[in-house]
Amino acid sequence: MTLSPLLSKYIRHPVLLLVVRLVVGGVFAVFGVVKLIEPHEEFFSVIAGYNVLPAQIVPIFGTVLIFLEIVVGLAFIIGLYVRWSAAAIAGLLAMFLVALVQTVARGIPLEDCGCTGSLINLGESVTTVIWRDVLMLAAVIWFLIVRSNAWTIDQLMDRRHPHSPTADK
Amino acid sequence: MEEALTRKEQREQRRQEKREQKASQLQRTRNKKLILFGLLILGVVGLIWVVAASQQQAPIVDISPDPSRGPETAKVLIEEYADFQCPACAGTAPVLHEILEEYGDQVRFEYNDFPLPQHNNATTAAIAGQCAFDQGKFFELSDFFYTRQKDWSNLSTEDAQKKFTEYAEELGLDMTAFATCTTGQSAADRVNEDISEGRSARVNSTPTFMVNGKRIVTTPFSTNLRKAIDDALAAAE
Numbered sequence: 001m002t003l004s005p006l007l008s009k010y011i012r013h014p015v016l017l018l019v020v021r022l023v024v025g026g027v028f029a030v031f032g033v034v035k036l037i038e039p040h041e042e043f044f045s046v047i048a049g050y051n052v053l054p055a056q057i058v059p060i061f062g063t064v065l066i067f068l069e070i071v072v073g074l075a076f077i078i079g080l081y082v083r084w085s086a087a088a089i090a091g092l093l094a095m096f097l098v099a100l101v102q103t104v105a106r107g108i109p110l111e112d113c114g115c116t117g118s119l120i121n122l123g124e125s126v127t128t129v130i131w132r133d134v135l136m137l138a139a140v141i142w143f144l145i146v147r148s149n150a151w152t153i154d155q156l157m158d159r160r161h162p163h164s165p166t167a168d169k
Numbered sequence: 170m171e172e173a174l175t176r177k178e179q180r181e182q183r184r185q186e187k188r189e190q191k192a193s194q195l196q197r198t199r200n201k202k203l204i205l206f207g208l209l210i211l212g213v214v215g216l217i218w219v220v221a222a223s224q225q226q227a228p229i230v231d232i233s234p235d236p237s238r239g240p241e242t243a244k245v246l247i248e249e250y251a252d253f254q255c256p257a258c259a260g261t262a263p264v265l266h267e268i269l270e271e272y273g274d275q276v277r278f279e280y281n282d283f284p285l286p287q288h289n290n291a292t293t294a295a296i297a298g299q300c301a302f303d304q305g306k307f308f309e310l311s312d313f314f315y316t317r318q319k320d321w322s323n324l325s326t327e328d329a330q331k332k333f334t335e336y337a338e339e340l341g342l343d344m345t346a347f348a349t350c351t352t353g354q355s356a357a358d359r360v361n362e363d364i365s366e367g368r369s370a371r372v373n374s375t376p377t378f379m380v381n382g383k384r385i386v387t388t389p390f391s392t393n394l395r396k397a398i399d400d401a402l403a404a405a406e
Contacts, residue, residue, distance in 0.1 A: 042374050
């Protein structure tokens with residue numbers, strides 16, 4: 001099945017791909033920084049509330065997660081190792097979705113999903129958060145399928161060396 | 170023949186040089202990207218360090234007495250920042266009671282109000298709690314607030330106030346003093362002092378528990394609070 005040339009042109013449009021990077025990367029970077037600023041115990045309490053990880057692991061997992069969210073979010077925005085950062089974001093989103101869906105399936109009441117950190121209270125229901133994550137995951141998967149380096153640091157560097165395996169073809 | 174071979178060799182040599190040049194350029198690009206990524210990671214680590222350093226400031230301490238249990242000489246001080254309308258606070262309350270009973274005089278408990286803005290009746294309940302504290306019945310009223318939370322959480326502030334007055338009557342409080350207190354400024358000021366103290370200690374959510382000044386992870390509550398108390402007792406010995 002092939003897409004019409006017009007549709008193909010639009011779904012690969014650099015502006016659209018830049019918007020995806022700014023929005024999804026921005027969500028990760030900003031919420032990561034918010035979690036960094038707030039007392040970590042609050043975020044760890046929310047993670048423990050998912051009833052998935054042993055209590056001893058929660059602080060290490062939470063710390064790594066905050067660090068990863070900021071790094072991959074910023075890397076995705078500026079387009080550095082853009083495919084790797086997109087893949088990492090997709091992996092994190094898939095993990096968040098599994099964690100959220102299992103709380104619904106097990107009937108675990110979540111007052112706060114911990115997505116935004118306690119300093120920002122969006123007051124979202126778990127269902128809203130699931131849909132938001134699905135939407136972001138779909139956007140990132142689309143980004144990975146399109147395989148475009150347009151307007152990224154990768155493209156800027158690879159232009160100087162067109163033989164690079166990551167150079168935009 | 171010898172010259173032709175030399176030319177062939179020369180061509181091959183040029184190709185080889187080009188290949189090497191390309192490989193070297195590729196390596197340089199890769200290195201530059203790695204350096205940039207390293208700088209990004211360093212920047213994030215620096216940010217973490219700056220945030221950690223900026224959070225070392227001493228919190229404000231309110232001077233008004235807070236509702237408390239246990240001797241002042243106890244080796245362990247448990248401080249709670251809570252909101253009577255918060256379901257999680259209602260969930261931890263019975264576990265806290267059990268733990269305070271269990272540890273007896275080894276621990277002291279201090280309660281601080283931290284009504285959250287999204288809970289419309291939380292501040293009214295906090296003020297009523299302070300007024301019950303004036304008459305020595307804080308913990309009795311706080312038990313009512315938590316065990317009957319669903320009865321008043323969705324009421325209008327006016328109706329919630331009526332409900333709290335009923336609770337106060339049920340507890341046998343001096344109703345004239347209670348009414349004067351709930352409409353006066355003193356109790357509201359004490360609630361605001363607790364909020365300021367909480368904010369300076371970077372409290373954002375409820376319940377927040379601190380054991381000897383160290384914040385604990387509140388899930389799983391019973392295990393973590395017991396562990397924090399045990400650790401504090403061991404450290405004090």
